[in-house]
Amino acid sequence: MNEYEERLENRGIRVTAVRLLILKAMLNYPQAFSLADMENKLETVDKSTLFRTISLFHEKHLIHSIDDGSGSIKYSVCSTDCTCSLKDLHVHFACNLCKKTYCLEGIHIPTVQLPKGFLLQSVNFVMKGLCDHCSKLQLGCRQ
Secondary structure (H helix, E strand, O other): OOHHHHHHHHOOOOOOHHHHHHHHHHHOOOOOEEHHHHHHHOOOOOHHHHHHHHHHHHHOOOEEEEOOOOOOOEEEEOOOOOOOOHHHOEEEEEEOOOOOEEEEEEEEOOOOOOOOOOOOOOOOOEEEEOOHHHHHHHHHHHO
């Protein structure tokens, strides 16, 4: 069994050729991706199949979603030991110039003490600014 098949099986997802194709494409993105990104990358995959697969991967915690404020939900493949619990949550960074969104897995979301009776169900921590590449472009323009 290869690493892609193992990733699917470890999340309780039945291995199919299309699911393997989609997972490989997702793992090739260096930053978060949208449904439209996947549609453009995998033109041979039916859009409804792609949507259902992304939904399944999200439900089984193979990928996580990011609302970066762009109006389009982004996704990123979870690390193999991620359970998508609060302890696994991390900061995301959305670049204002290139519009790419990155997972900053090394920066965990701080624990916030909620008032009595409040029940936390999800957290979305997105920082915005210029990514490494775009900040160098901006600095280069000023010199």
